[in-house]
Amino acid sequence: MTAGLKLxxxxxxxxxxxxxxxQVRSEIQEHYESAxxxxxNCGNSRDHADTIALAALGDxxxxxxxxxxxxxxxxxxxxLREGNWEAKTFCARRLARTLTLSMxxxxxxxxxxxxxxxxxxxARIPLIGAIGMALLxxxxxxxxxxxxxxxxxxxxKWVILAAMPILAFGAEALKxxxxxxxxxxxxxxxxxxxxxxxxxxxxxxxxxxxxx
Amino acid sequence: MHRNAxxxxxxxxxxxxxxxxxLVHEPRHGYGIAQGIKDRSQGVLDFKEGTLYPAxxxxxxxxxxxxxxxxxxxxxxxxxxxxxxGRASLVKDRAQWRELSKAVTMILxxx
Numbered sequence: 001m002t003a004g005l006k007l008x009x010x011x012x013x014x015x016x017x018x019x020x021x022x023q024v025r026s027e028i029q030e031h032y033e034s035a036x037x038x039x040x041n042c043g044n045s046r047d048h049a050d051t052i053a054l055a056a057l058g059d060x061x062x063x064x065x066x067x068x069x070x071x072x073x074x075x076x077x078x079x080l081r082e083g084n085w086e087a088k089t090f091c092a093r094r095l096a097r098t099l100t101l102s103m104x105x106x107x108x109x110x111x112x113x114x115x116x117x118x119x120x121x122x123a124r125i126p127l128i129g130a131i132g133m134a135l136l137x138x139x140x141x142x143x144x145x146x147x148x149x150x151x152x153x154x155x156x157k158w159v160i161l162a163a164m165p166i167l168a169f170g171a172e173a174l175k176x177x178x179x180x181x182x183x184x185x186x187x188x189x190x191x192x193x194x195x196x197x198x199x200x201x202x203x204x205x206x207x208x209x210x211x212x
Numbered sequence: 213m214h215r216n217a218x219x220x221x222x223x224x225x226x227x228x229x230x231x232x233x234x235l236v237h238e239p240r241h242g243y244g245i246a247q248g249i250k251d252r253s254q255g256v257l258d259f260k261e262g263t264l265y266p267a268x269x270x271x272x273x274x275x276x277x278x279x280x281x282x283x284x285x286x287x288x289x290x291x292x293x294x295x296x297x298g299r300a301s302l303v304k305d306r307a308q309w310r311e312l313s314k315a316v317t318m319i320l321x322x323x
Contacts, residue, residue: 012262027242027265027290034243035261058260066266070273202273 004054005032011060016067017077024067032057076197079190083209101141104134128168135160139212147203150211157212161187227259227267228276229305232298235277239293241284242268268292276301 001009009028013021032053039049057063072080108130114123135157144153165180166173173180198210234240234248245268246261271277276298282291294302 008262024265028262030241030287030289031243031246031261031265033287034241038247056260057262060262062260063262063266066263067269070266070269200273202275 001029002050002054004050005029008054008057008060012063012067014064015073015075016064017072017074019077020067020071020073023071028057070200072197072200076193076200079193080197080207080209083190083194100137104130104138107133124167128164131160131164131167140208144211147211153212226309227264228271229302229309230257231264231267231271232276232294232302232305235292235294236299236302239280239282239291241282241289241291245292271298 005028009025012028013024016024035053035056036049039052040046044052107126111123111125111127111130114120114126139153139157142153144150161184165176169176194210198206201210230249231245234245234252240248242264243261246259246264249257249259268277268279272279272292276295277292278295279290279292282289
């Protein structure tokens with residue numbers, strides 16, 4: 001590999017995941033070799049052919065910008081690798097799974113009991129807790145295996161997430177919006193990254209977490 | 213004539229359609245697709261080849277083309293072929309392009 005091509009590839013693969021970068025390197029190198037052969041066959045010297053083949057590839061930064069729109073970046077690959085912790089923690093062990101499945105129901109029962117006892121203000125807290133836990137833990141056990149079901153689940157999820165602060169703070173929900181933004185930005189960032197990954201991966205290659 | 217007056221046309225939006233069209237008759241590798249587009253347009257559509265592959269990946273993600281490993285002159289090559297939905301998309305794109313081109317010609321043709 002020539003120094004020029006190495007430099008071009010270095011710039012074109014910036015911030016791409018390991019697999020994406022390897023794919024780019026392989027396809028661009030194939031392309032470059034074909035272009036080099038064609039230029040040599042046209043009577044150019046090896047050095048001049050190298051210049052022609054590199055120039056034909058264009059600007060590496062522009063290519064990198066376009067590659068990052070269609071191939072997984074290192075951040076997205078990390079999210080795919082490490083973003084499955086709920087499943088690993090709760091689905092893999094029987095005891096944890098049983099506790100996980102029963103906990104939202106149990107907390108919901110406490111909330112209902114408090115409501116019946118007339119402690120409406122206090123009951124709101126376990127109710128919100130139960131909804132949050134159900135959303136986080138139970139989703140994994142739902143039969144969401146198709147893009148359309150996944151879309152419906154995500155709409156419902158966001159409606160619930162939006163309703164939770166209103167339920168928690170009532171009329172003062174707007175007053176506490178700074179607190180909500182501070183708490184929810186990691187969730188929003190993860191969701192945003194997942195949207196980007198869904199665009200880049202064909203449905204057949206979606207891991208379970210992308211459906212949720 | 214165009215080879216001497218080679219210029220770059222902003223055809224970012226039409227590149228995917230041109231790629232699909234160049235794969236209609238036979239599967240090709242990336243370099244073949246790039247050369248095919250340049251040759252058939254007599255050098256008018258001169259684009260930077262580094263931007264071809266992101267467009268190919270996008271088409272592949274959308275299920276309009278599929279890629280496979282092949283060997284050419286003893287060298288492993290990634291080749292691309294158009295899918296059934298790719299052909300359907302091309303038919304739609306061609307019809308849209310004809311309509312657009314007719315409209316633009318109606319306006320610019322008067323000048």
